Amino acid sequence: MSWKSRGGFEPSTRSSVSRKWTFLFCIGCFCAGMLFSDRMWAVPEVENVGGGLTGSEEQSLTMITEGCNTSTKDGNNESKDILGEVSKTHNAIQTLDKTISSLEMELAAARAAQDSILNGSPLMENVKLSESVHKRKYLMVVGINTAFSSRKRRDSVRATWMPQGDKRKKLEEEKGIVVRFVIGHSTTPGGILDRAIEAEDKRHGDFLRLDHVEGYLELSAKTKAYFATAVALWDADFYVKVDDDVHVNIATLGSTLARHRSKPRVYIGCMKSGPVLAQKGVRYYEPEYWKFGEEGNKYFRHATGQLYAISKDLATYISINQHILHKYTNEDVSLGSWFIGLDVEHIDDRRLCCGTPPDCEWKAQAGNICIASFDWSCSGICKSVERMKEVHRRCGEGENVVLNAVF
Numbered sequence: 001m002s003w004k005s006r007g008g009f010e011p012s013t014r015s016s017v018s019r020k021w022t023f024l025f026c027i028g029c030f031c032a033g034m035l036f037s038d039r040m041w042a043v044p045e046v047e048n049v050g051g052g053l054t055g056s057e058e059q060s061l062t063m064i065t066e067g068c069n070t071s072t073k074d075g076n077n078e079s080k081d082i083l084g085e086v087s088k089t090h091n092a093i094q095t096l097d098k099t100i101s102s103l104e105m106e107l108a109a110a111r112a113a114q115d116s117i118l119n120g121s122p123l124m125e126n127v128k129l130s131e132s133v134h135k136r137k138y139l140m141v142v143g144i145n146t147a148f149s150s151r152k153r154r155d156s157v158r159a160t161w162m163p164q165g166d167k168r169k170k171l172e173e174e175k176g177i178v179v180r181f182v183i184g185h186s187t188t189p190g191g192i193l194d195r196a197i198e199a200e201d202k203r204h205g206d207f208l209r210l211d212h213v214e215g216y217l218e219l220s221a222k223t224k225a226y227f228a229t230a231v232a233l234w235d236a237d238f239y240v241k242v243d244d245d246v247h248v249n250i251a252t253l254g255s256t257l258a259r260h261r262s263k264p265r266v267y268i269g270c271m272k273s274g275p276v277l278a279q280k281g282v283r284y285y286e287p288e289y290w291k292f293g294e295e296g297n298k299y300f301r302h303a304t305g306q307l308y309a310i311s312k313d314l315a316t317y318i319s320i321n322q323h324i325l326h327k328y329t330n331e332d333v334s335l336g337s338w339f340i341g342l343d344v345e346h347i348d349d350r351r352l353c354c355g356t357p358p359d360c361e362w363k364a365q366a367g368n369i370c371i372a373s374f375d376w377s378c379s380g381i382c383k384s385v386e387r388m389k390e391v392h393r394r395c396g397e398g399e400n401v402v403l404n405a406v407f
Contacts, residue, residue: 136176137236138236140238140240141234141238142242142250143208144179144181145242148197151200154244156388157388158204159388167403168206171250175403175407179250180206180208182208182210183207183210184213185209208229210222210225210229219331220327220328220335223335224327227310227318231316231319237312238312239309239310240309243306243374243380245374245378245388246373247372248307248372249372249396249401251405252351252370252371252397254407255405265314266314267314267344267347269302269303269304269347269349269353270307271348272301272304274298275299276292284329285329286329303332303352305379306380307371310335314339351368353376354372354373354374355376356374356375361394361395364395
């Protein structure tokens with residue numbers, strides 16, 4: 001059988017030739033089409049590339065831009081609103097804190113009055129006399145710590161920095177500043193010492209009598225009694241204790257304390273940390289020295305006793321807890337110990353412990369008037385009866401400054 005009769009390769013060769021011609025024909029048609037159309041894969045032209053936008057396009061673009069600007073303005077306004085809300089919240093918290101403090105003060109006053117009724121304390125006489133006064137608000141109560149033997153010291157204070165008569169009443173009514181000499185009773189109630197104070201008070205009307213027996217070793221107890229009594233009688237922002245041999249500029253003290261009104265628990269003074277004295281017979285001997293660690297250790301930071309101020313919350317705390325607060329020999333140490341463990345802000349202000357002239361005089365001439373002046377060597381003004389007028393003349397803020405001051 002021949003190859004042809006068996007199907008061979010002839011039909012296959014014709015098919016190959018036909019396919020080649022078909023492919024060439026297609027290419028030719030494609031080339032001819034390009035020649036006739038005169039372009040290949042033309043890219044559409046972009047209108048207004050270099051020219052202006054159409055009206056509708058400009059309007060759309062303006063709307064988008066305004067939308068972005070509005071979003072930016074809204075974001076700025078939202079930030080301002082947030083800051084405003086934060087400020088309002090902060091003010092509200094401060095107001096709430098002060099309100100709570102006021103309620104605590106009222107509770108303390110009520111408790112003090114109740115205890116006085118139950119115990120028959122003379123404090124109730126002062127409370128009844130000051131019931132109408134108690135309702136108003138004061139800036140500060142200044143208690144001048146004094147003793148039975150300090151009549152001449154008191155007179156030197158009256159003749160210098162403590163206003164007398166109508167000026168003292170005006171100071172209380174218009175400026176909210178109460179100033180009193182603070183003293184308790186003798187070991188023989190109704191004796192000659194107590195009668196002398198009563199006569200002096202009848203003449204000047206500037207005493208705050210405490211339900212307390214006087215004595216040098218009882219100063220810590222007297223300090224507690226003073227704050228408890230003062231907070232029961234007067235609703236003040238601050239309560240100040242000062243010794244009767246220290247010179248004080250009341251207006252400068254008031255303006256300083258007024259700057260701390262928004263702080264609920266403030267302890268202001270010249271902070272110190274002196275050595276704990278373990279040797280008997282020396283001044284400021286500490287019988288409980290062993291509580292402060294090894295011999296030679298120092299006390300914790302506390303305000304020096306010549307002058308310090310505490311806010312209403314702290315005076316209230318002392319009033320409520322006076323029966324369980326421990327008393328050390330030195331009253332300034334005792335006061336500092338009562339605030340350990342509490343959330344109290346200690347403020348160290350060196351203007352509360354200036355020296356006597358020329359120190360306080362130089363500072364006054366430089367425009368930095370001292371709040372309190374005394375001699376460290378004497379823990380007060382040395383020979384204060386003779387020198388108080390001199391210190392007042394050279395370091396005082398002026399006779400009518402406090403009456404013209406705005407707190």
